[in-house]
Amino acid sequence: MEKGISVFIGAVTDEKVKTATIVERLKGVLGVVTIYELTGNLDVMILAQSDSLPEINKIVEAVRACSGVKETTTYLVLETTQNDRQ
Amino acid sequence: MQNSELFINPCRKKGSMAGTLILDTTLREGEQAPLVHFSEAQALQLARRIDEAGVDFIEVSPIVGTRQSGVASSLLSEKLRATIVLHARAMKGDIDALLAFDPTFIAIYLSTSDIHLASKLRIGREEAQSRAVEAVEYAKSHGLKVRFTCEDASRTDREYLLSTVRAVSAAGADRISITDTVGMMTPVAMYSLVKEVRAATTAGIDLHCHNDLGLALANALAGVEAGADCIHASVNGAGERAGIPKIAEVAMALQVLYGQRKDISVEKLASLSEMFSKLSGLPTDPFSPVVGENVFRHKGGTHLAAVLREGRAYEAFSPESIGRKRRIVVGGYSGRNVLRYLSDSLGMKMTEAQVEKSLARLKEKERDLFDFSV
Numbered sequence: 001m002e003k004g005i006s007v008f009i010g011a012v013t014d015e016k017v018k019t020a021t022i023v024e025r026l027k028g029v030l031g032v033v034t035i036y037e038l039t040g041n042l043d044v045m046i047l048a049q050s051d052s053l054p055e056i057n058k059i060v061e062a063v064r065a066c067s068g069v070k071e072t073t074t075y076l077v078l079e080t081t082q083n084d085r086q
Numbered sequence: 087m088q089n090s091e092l093f094i095n096p097c098r099k100k101g102s103m104a105g106t107l108i109l110d111t112t113l114r115e116g117e118q119a120p121l122v123h124f125s126e127a128q129a130l131q132l133a134r135r136i137d138e139a140g141v142d143f144i145e146v147s148p149i150v151g152t153r154q155s156g157v158a159s160s161l162l163s164e165k166l167r168a169t170i171v172l173h174a175r176a177m178k179g180d181i182d183a184l185l186a187f188d189p190t191f192i193a194i195y196l197s198t199s200d201i202h203l204a205s206k207l208r209i210g211r212e213e214a215q216s217r218a219v220e221a222v223e224y225a226k227s228h229g230l231k232v233r234f235t236c237e238d239a240s241r242t243d244r245e246y247l248l249s250t251v252r253a254v255s256a257a258g259a260d261r262i263s264i265t266d267t268v269g270m271m272t273p274v275a276m277y278s279l280v281k282e283v284r285a286a287t288t289a290g291i292d293l294h295c296h297n298d299l300g301l302a303l304a305n306a307l308a309g310v311e312a313g314a315d316c317i318h319a320s321v322n323g324a325g326e327r328a329g330i331p332k333i334a335e336v337a338m339a340l341q342v343l344y345g346q347r348k349d350i351s352v353e354k355l356a357s358l359s360e361m362f363s364k365l366s367g368l369p370t371d372p373f374s375p376v377v378g379e380n381v382f383r384h385k386g387g388t389h390l391a392a393v394l395r396e397g398r399a400y401e402a403f404s405p406e407s408i409g410r411k412r413r414i415v416v417g418g419y420s421g422r423n424v425l426r427y428l429s430d431s432l433g434m435k436m437t438e439a440q441v442e443k444s445l446a447r448l449k450e451k452e453r454d455l456f457d458f459s460v
Contacts, residue, residue, distance in 0.1 A: 001415070002456035007432065052411070052459045053431055060432060074432045078416070078447060079455050 004051040006077035009063050010042040017068035019043065025066045031059040042073075106340055106347065107316035109143035109292065110136045110333055112362070113157060114173050116324030121368060128365045129157045130164075135358050136321065137166040140350040141333065143316070145193060147173040149183045158187055171233065176221035185228055193263070194221050195235035198242040198250055211243075215250050219257045226258035233292060235263035240271045240279065251286045261290040264314065266305055269298030269328065273308035284313030292316040297328040303335050307343070321362040322370055322377075334359060334376035342403050353409030376408065383413040383457060387421025390414060394427055417454035420445070 013022050019037055026035050026046060034047040048059045064072050113129050116122055124132060133144055144166065148158035161170045172189045174180035176196040184192050196218045197206055203214055218234060225232045234254040239247055251262055264283055266276065276295070283291060291314035295302040306317045319336040323329035334355040340347040359377035363370050372379040382405040384390045392399035397412060405412045416424055422445050429436035436444070448455070 001417070001454040003458075005456065005458045050458075053414075053428075054460070056458075057431060074434050076428055076432065076434065078444065079451065 002080070004049055005053060005056050006047065006049045006080065007056055007060070008075040008077065009046040009048060009060060010073045010075065011044040011046065011063065011069045012041075012071045013043040014068045014070050022066060022068040025068065026063060029059060029062040029066070031055060032063070044069075105315075106310050106344070107142040107290075108333065108336055108340075108347070108350070109145055109171065109316055109318045110141045110168070110320060111145040111173075111294075111318050111330070112136060112320040112324055112333075113154075114145045114147045115294075115318070115326065115330055116320040117154075118326050119324045119329060122324050122366050124365055126153050126156045126160070129153075130160055132321070132361060132365060133157070133161055134164075134166070135354070135361055136333070137168045138351065139333070139337070139354045139358055140347075141168050141319075143171045143191070144168045145171045145173050145318075148187055149174050149180055155187075162187055162189060176218055176234070178221065178224055181221060181225050181228075185230075189230065191231040191233070192225055193233040193235060194225060195237050195263075196221070197237040198247055199238035199267075200243065201241060202238045211246050215246075215253055218250060219253050222254045222257040222259045231260045232258065233261040233263055234259040235265060235292075235294065237265050238267040239264045240266040240276070241268070244279075244282065248282060248286045251283055255287040255289050259287075259289050261292055261316070262287055263292035263294050263318070264309065265294040266296055266302070267294075269296035269302060269305075271295070271305045272301065273304045276305040277308040277312040280309040280312035280314050290315050292318060294318040294330065296325065296330055297323060300328070302329075303331040303339060306331055306336070307339060322359055322368070322374065324362070324366070324368075332359075332374065332376070334374075338376045338403065338408070352407065355408060356410055381405075382410055383415060385415035385417070385419050385454065387419060387423065391421060391423040394423065411459040413457050413459050415454050415457040416448070417456075418449055418452040419454070420448050 013019060023035050026032055031048050031050050032046055033049050036045040038045055046063060050056045060074055063069060113133060136144060146154060146158045146161060148155040158172060169191050171191045171193050172184045172187060173193045174184050176194040196214060197203060203209055222232055222234050236247060236250060264280060293306045293309040293314045295305045317331060317336050319331045319333040321333055323332040337347060337350045337352055337355060356377045359370050370377055384393045389400050397404055414424060422441050425441045425444050
């Protein structure tokens with residue numbers, strides 16, 4: 001059993017702000033593990049982890065508060081599977 | 087806020103068991119458990135934390151070896167809050183050895199049961215009682231506070247036990263320890279025994295209950311209800327065989343069930359248990375009362391639905407009352423309530439269709455996936 005919660009936070013960003021600048025800001029949020037820059041409906045996908053639900057909430061709020069992040073959607077990770085065939 | 091203010095037990099008895107004392111014997115009884123061995127520095131570290139929790143006595147046995155001797159000397163010089171009790175046999179030589187530490191309180195023991203007298207000491211009842219009285223008188227003549235322990239008291243002929251209790255009391259014993267050395271008592275039997283001992287002496291009565299049948303705490307509490315006023319315990323219940331009551335469960339039982347000993351720093355119990363596990367290498371049982379990993383971990387769908395509304399539905403006392411956190415397990419046993427809870431908490435705005443779809447996927451897993459604190 002995994003300890004703690006993992007969420008992906010999908011973000012749409014302000015096109016007037018450089019994505020690299022936004023990524024730097026997101027790197028400063030405690031609990032943000034990985035930041036993916038994407039094409040499509042979402043511009044950035046953030047993996048965040050914490051043992052605590054209130055802490056996860058704080059991470060989500062901190063991501064939303066980052067200048068250049070316009071809107072977010074949170075996705076709860078139910079299970080993670082590593083591909084052991086590769 | 088103390089737990090007893092949050093969770094009132096309907097069985098709680100007011101006015102009884104005022105201020106039951108706690109003796110910690112982790113460094114004596116606990117070290118008699120297989121694989122439990124602390125360096126002098128570790129023992130002192132542990133003793134300081136035990137003292138910070140607020141126990142009344144810390145028992146050590148300095149005559150066992152040089153390491154234990156060093157621990158006893160250090161503890162006696164540290165002026166801890168707890169009284170340091172030096173433990174040895176009821177023999178002049180042992181008492182003399184204890185006197186070298188300049189203690190204020192010693193505990194001396196001698197078996198009283200026929201099986202111990204025959205198989206261990208190889209003496210008769212009369213001689214045993216004489217030895218007990220002489221040892222108590224000798225210790226008292228040196229101005230010490232003395233606890234006399236009737237080893238294997240619960241299997242001792244009742245009349246002989248009471249006779250010994252009267253004799254050592256007359257010799258000046260300040261406290262008498264009634265031991266259930268192999269954990270053979272029931273709470274009702276312990277209540278009856280202590281009632282008789284209580285009537286036979288005005289000395290304080292300690293209870294040293296072993297857990298061979300899982301009844302140590304229940305027996306100790308029954309004995310206290312009958313008039314004993316001190317429970318022996320150890321961190322994580324360490325002791326011979328199945329051990330003795332765990333200090334955490336004793337402290338919380340006194341607080342939650344009897345509304346007493348609010349001076350015990352119960353918020354330090356979990357970290358104390360962790361320290362013991364780390365130093366001894368023996369992990370804490372997840373089902374261990376109060377400090378076990380599972381104590382505030384909720385999994386089943388219907389239980390969880392209730393707990394998310396009101397912790398008391400499935401908790402004897404709140405996790406906050408002892409500095410812990412409630413945890414929720416998500417997996418095959420989860421219901422839709424936990425998904426809705428997570429959706430609401432995280433602002434996910436899951437639709438009912440999404441909740442049902444996620445629930446179906448959880449059910450497919452047939453195992454626990456993750457847990458988290460709330």
